[in-house]
Amino acid sequence: MALWKCSKCGATKDARCKPRKCPECGEAGTMVKEEAQAETSQKKGCGSKRSCKKKAS
Numbered sequence: 407m408a409l410w411k412c413s414k415c416g417a418t419k420d421a422r423c424k425p426r427k428c429p430e431c432g433e434a435g436t437m438v439k440e441e442a443q444a445e446t447s448q449k450k451g452c453g454s455k456r457s458c459k460k461k462a463s
Contacts, residue, residue, distance in 0.1 A: 409440040 410419045417430035419437070427434040 410437040411440045412436045413438050 407420050407422055410421060410425055411417070412428040412431060412433065414433045414436045415428060415431040417428055418440070419425055419429055424439070425437045428436055
């Protein structure tokens, strides 16, 4: 899921798809996707500083 934030009033909504209008102020087209800082910091594996622990075939 993604976090969407209204650029007009600042209200947030957690949803898969971009909401057509803000659930608080009702303004259409103001919802923008927030950068998921928490998700990015929690990802581990090949893209992180740790080495990948996959078995060599």
